Amino acid sequence: MKEIMQKMRAEAARVLSSGEVDLVLGWEKGDLWWQSYPVFIENEKKAELLTWDLFCVPNLAKYLLEEIWHKKRVALFFKGCDALGFNQLMQDKRVDREKAFIFAVPCSGLVDPQKVERAGLHQGLLRVERLGDELTFVYKDREKKTAAPWFYYDKCLTCRYPNPVVFDFMLGEPVPVNPRERFTAVKELEGQNVDARFQYWQRQFSRCIRCFACRNVCPACSCRECIFDLTSPRWLGKATELSENQFYHITRAFHMAGRCVDCGECARVCPVQIPLTSLNRKLIKDIDELYGPYDAGVDPQKVPPLVTFNPGDPAAFLESKGV
Amino acid sequence: MQEIQKARLPQLWEYLAKKAPLYLPQQEDGVINFAPWQEGARVKLESLNTVLPPKSIVFPQWETYLHFTQKARELKLTPTKEPEGSYILFGVRPCDVAGITVLDRVFLQDPVDVFYESRRRCTIISLACNEPDISCFCSAFGLEPGFAPAADIMLWDGDKFLLWQSLTEKGETLTHSLTDLLEVPTPAETESVQCLRETAATVQEQKWGLDGVKERAKDMFNAPIWDSLYRRCLGCGICTYLCPTCHCFDIGDFSRGERGERFRCWDSCMYKDFTLMASGENPRPTQKERVRQRFMHKLSYFPAQHGLYGCVGCGRCVRKCPVNIDITQVIKEAGGSISCA
Known part of the structure; x- marks a missing residue:
């Protein structure tokens, strides 16, 4: 990792001094062992701040949405999961590929x-x-x-794209891809009856404190104005009443359907450990089974299954109701 | 001083829970929070900080304080009954006890918040820390990991037993009712308390010097640190909601047809709608002003108003911020010195 870190610093200094970019987005080491956080470098002399270690988990792509960077050319470092998030932002027409210079950092787990x-x-x-x-x-x-x-984070153990799928410059060698089965928890839940599942999710959602960290960190949550922030009308009440919490999480999950890149950041940042990965993966699994395998964030040119219609699309939900 | 064998704790809890609702740290789905004791509860006394501070009990995330009905032109308001205050908080860490005393400054000064005042009649049984975490820094604020002066009863963990010392009349009364469960410790055990207190204080490796921090913080409004610190902030509410001293709230209504209720709920200065006015004007237009507000409030505004820092060094925000925004870095920037033991 140290070798890659040296390359990071050298490359960052190079693209800043050559004027190729105005800003480099990377990670900096904090005072405590687990602290490796996003850093914004505009001066090549500060490139030495960059770090690459086992805690560089935050995805840097979403910072591109901040207005202050809109007119800037930005270089940034992506792990595999970060690259998927960037592609999703691109598919949602929220970032400009041309303005980003991407360094790929293959990642074997954090x-x-x-x-x-x-x-x-x-x-x-x-x-x-x-x-x-x-x-x-x-x-x-x-x-x-x-x-x-x-x-390693659970999300790293099930990671299927440790090597970034989009980049301009690769730092280091691609790492082997060896994911564990990612639907184990979903299948376990599917095996339970509807009452047990309902109770399970009620218990999870009842812990929600509505800090919105899951939404704010999510690369697929990129609406300019979020429905949950609207004050007039206020669709989501501020009291953390169970039904409001359910409304928040279920609405968000459906909005993520076909767009969630399974980066696992929502579950990582949740302070009360709501297993949001299971919720999102259930939708991923359903989409895979209904419309064929689809991985959001891998190919931004591919048409996502839920934004298109084929006459042959399954419609079991209609048939079972006898409509 | 008295003591209770750890093996007898379930008996103690059962007894206490019969007297009054008993809240203690419990684990559910891997998350440790204060929750009412019941038979078979998974009590986790040994964990340091619960995810949510006991603030969530004395000042719940939301509570209804008024019911209303409106028929034609007649509006009927029914205030909610004052909440029950005779409950017991068990196993509160000294930083969290200090957090409650910070809340007291806000809610118990004129005009007194009657709901808070009622809930504050609870009995607080504090458990000293033997081994504070690397991210704990309560000593920076003159607090002691091994002692909570504002608790009613203080406990120290002596491995197989808990040493028990009542600190208030309320604590004394409760202690007297427990003669069947409490024992007299040996002189050596009693002496070990001093040792535990000292060890806890030394384990907290970082020795802070906060001389002049609140005065210097006052001049930090235009400091360059805000320009760099806010950039990585996600604007989530973790730091404020997990904070034992953050106390900002909002007021809202649930209503359906002719009836409804008015509630108050935690709010966060990290959110952009926190200062959004009806006109659309927002005096804290970017995350920079919001991040600055939170730290200035803890280190400058609150001390200026109430004479004590609005931070107790529990370390929750340090541990849980998804992008490691760290208040200790701000304290250093304000001239706080730090040295390792």
């Missing part, structure tokens, strides 16, 4: 701080390093080595 904490490895931790498939947890006076996948 570390979930909550898993580190659950394993009790967080106290006194200074940093985490990776060599091959092995992680080293570094403390003041000791080290601990362990198999890396144990600590």
Whole structure:
């Protein structure tokens, strides 16, 4: 990872000094071991701030929507999941491919701080390093080595596009693609009866505090004005009453249908661990089964199944009602 | 000082829950929050901070305070009954107790908020931290991870038992009713409290010096830090809703036909509609002004108004911000010094 980080800094300095771009969007290391956050670099001398480590999880693509960058040429770094989000923004005509210079960073998985904490490895931790498939947890006076996948985000373990599908310049070598089955949790839920499923989701949604982090981080949530922010009329009441929470999550999920790139960011940022991945993947699975396999964000030229109509499209929902 | 064997805690909880609603940290679907105790509850005392602070009990995310009906020209208003205040909060960490005292400054000063005042009649049983997290910084604000002066009863974790000390008359009364469950600790056990307090204070590695921070923060309105810090902010409400001291609220109505209810609910200065006026004017037009507001409020405006910082160093916002916006960086910018033990 250090080698790629050096390349990142060199390339960022190069594109800024040559005037190819006005801004570089990357990640910077914070004071604490899990902190690697988005950084905005406009001066080549600041390229040294860039980092690439096991915690560079935030997707940078959505910052392109901010008005202050609209007229700028921006270079940015994408992991596989980030690239899918960018393509979705492009498909939604919200970003301009021509104004972005994309560095691809193949990614074999990032570390979930909550898993580190659950394993009790967080106290006194200074940093985490990776060599091959092995992680080293570094403390003041000791080290601990362990198999890396144990600590990867669930979304990384099921990632099918670790190598960015859109880029101008590739940093590093493509990594092997070896995803675990992603519909396991969905199938488990599908196996339950309707009452059990309803109760399950009621319990999940009842925890929602309506912080909107899931929406704000989502690369497919790019409406200029969100229905949930409207004050007149106020479609979504501000009280976190269960039915309002359900209205928020279910409406959002349907709006994501056929557009969710399965980057898993919504579930990552949720402070109360609502399993939004299962909700979105249920819709992905249904679309796959009804209209054939489709992965949002992979090919922005491909027509998404839910924005087109074929006479042969299945209409079981009509037939079963006897309409 | 007294003590209770950990093995007898379920008995204690069962007894307390019969006296009054008992809220303690419980795990559901992997999330630890304060919830009412019931038979078979998955109590998680050992976890440091719950996801939501106990603010969510003394100042719930939303509550109805008025019912109304309107027929023709007749409007009938029925205030909601004041909430029940005789409940027990068990296992509250010292930073969260301090968070409640910050809320007190807001809601108990004139005009007193009657709903808050009623809920504030609760009994708070605090549990000292033996080993604060790397992202905890309560000591920066003169708080002690091993002691909560504003609690009614203070507990220290002595591994197999909890040491028990009542700090108020209310705490004393409750303690007296528990003679069957509490025991007298050995002198060595009693002494260990001092040791636990000191160890907790040293484990919090970072030693903060906040001299002059609130004065300097006052002059930070036009500081360059806001220009860089806000850019990565997602504008979500995690930092405010998980904060034990954030207390801004909004008022709204549910209504259907002739009847409805008026509620109040948490609101967040991170949201763009927080300061949006009916005319369409917004005095905090971008995320920069919103981010600045949150930190200035905690470090400058609140201290100026109430004499104490609006942050208790629980570290929730530090841990949960999706893009690692970190208040300790702002404190350093305001001249807060930091050294490692």
